[in-house]
Amino acid sequence: GQQLNQSPQSMFIQEGEDVSMNCTSSSIFNTWLWYKQEPGEGPVLLIALYKAGELTSNGRLTAQFGITRKDSFLNISASIPSDVGIYFCAGWVIAGGTSYGKLTFGQGTILTVHP
Amino acid sequence: DSGVTQTPKHLITATGQRVTLRCSPRSGDLSVYWYQQSLDQGLQFLIQYYNGEERAKGNILERFSAQQFPDLHSELNLSSLELGDSALYFCASSVGPRDQPQHFGDGTRLSIL
Numbered sequence: 001g002q003q004l005n006q007s008p009q010s011m012f013i014q015e016g017e018d019v020s021m022n023c024t025s026s027s028i029f030n031t032w033l034w035y036k037q038e039p040g041e042g043p044v045l046l047i048a049l050y051k052a053g054e055l056t057s058n059g060r061l062t063a064q065f066g067i068t069r070k071d072s073f074l075n076i077s078a079s080i081p082s083d084v085g086i087y088f089c090a091g092w093v094i095a096g097g098t099s100y101g102k103l104t105f106g107q108g109t110i111l112t113v114h115p
Numbered sequence: 116d117s118g119v120t121q122t123p124k125h126l127i128t129a130t131g132q133r134v135t136l137r138c139s140p141r142s143g144d145l146s147v148y149w150y151q152q153s154l155d156q157g158l159q160f161l162i163q164y165y166n167g168e169e170r171a172k173g174n175i176l177e178r179f180s181a182q183q184f185p186d187l188h189s190e191l192n193l194s195s196l197e198l199g200d201s202a203l204y205f206c207a208s209s210v211g212p213r214d215q216p217q218h219f220g221d222g223t224r225l226s227i228l
Contacts, residue, residue, distance in 0.1 A: 033215055042117065042205050042219030043158070088158065092215045100171040101213055103148075105158040 003027075006089050006106030013079055014114050021087060021109045022073040029091035030101070032065050032072040037108075038085045046087075047074070079113050086110050118142060121206050121220035129228050133194040136223045138206030140187055146170070146209045147189040148216045149181055153202040164189055165212040193225070201227045 006023045013019060023032070031050050035043035047058050049065035049072060056063055062075045072089055089106040118141030126134055140147050149161040151174075160173030164183035175181075178196075183189040193200060204223045207216030 031215060035219075040221065042119070042207070042221050044117070044219070045215075045217055048215065090215075094213060100163060100165075101215065102171060102173065103160060103215060107157050 004089060004091055004104055004106040006109060008109060009107065010110040010112070012112045012114065015080060017079055019076040019079055019083070019111060020073060021089075022071065023089035023091075023106045024071040025091060025104075026070065027091070027093070028069040029093050029104075030069075031092035032063070033090045033092060033103070034061075034063050034072070034074045035088045035090060035105075036085045037088065043088060076111075079111075081113050081115050084111055084113050117218040117220060118144075119206055119208050119218050119220035121204075121223050123223060124221070125224045125226070127226045127228060128196060130196055130198060132196050133192065134196065134225065136191040136193070136204050136206075136225075138189045138191070138208075138220060140189070140206070140208030141218045144208035144210050144218070145187060146212055146214060146216075147183055147187070148207040148209075149175075149189070149191050150205040150207065150216075150219075151202050152205060152222070158205075161191070163212075170212050196227050198227050201225055 033048045034046045037043045047063040054065040060077045086108045094101045120139040122137045145166045148163045152158045161175040163171040181191045207219045209217045
């Protein structure tokens, strides 16, 4: 099945630093998504990318859909304590010959921000 | 608040038992997705329903089943529970059958003793 390799597994940074994480796959995806999960809550969609090469920002977050459709990165600029959480990449593909899609999640990046 | 409601928040039961997890999707969403989150497997897609009909199946065990009712709420039934079924179970919803799951509930934490 499809697998996503997300790195790094964890990051410990100082408040104010920039953060970068990425996902790669051997499979092509139609859409890349980035979610954030905080303790006791479900994942929250941060950014969705629909076209190869697309670069999208959401506040201090910037994400890109790789040209090959097999990778994506997420950058967080000027991190703050509330950025703490687990960040997941996810790849969405429409199953061939069907009218539905499947979402495959990466293993997550645990972000810790020290004030 | 995602608008997706899951009950109960916590469930503790024993091996061999059967439980039902409930999900009410965000208002206006017709698609419901179920995911299992565990430390070793991460977030795994289980099953999707759209407007009452099963749309897609993922890594769902035969001991598990789901349905979506006319009012669009969904239930995930887990039977003959094993220790390895202990996990967080999330429901997500979206408008259409081909849409990515946009809104996740806060999950049900299932603990098998």
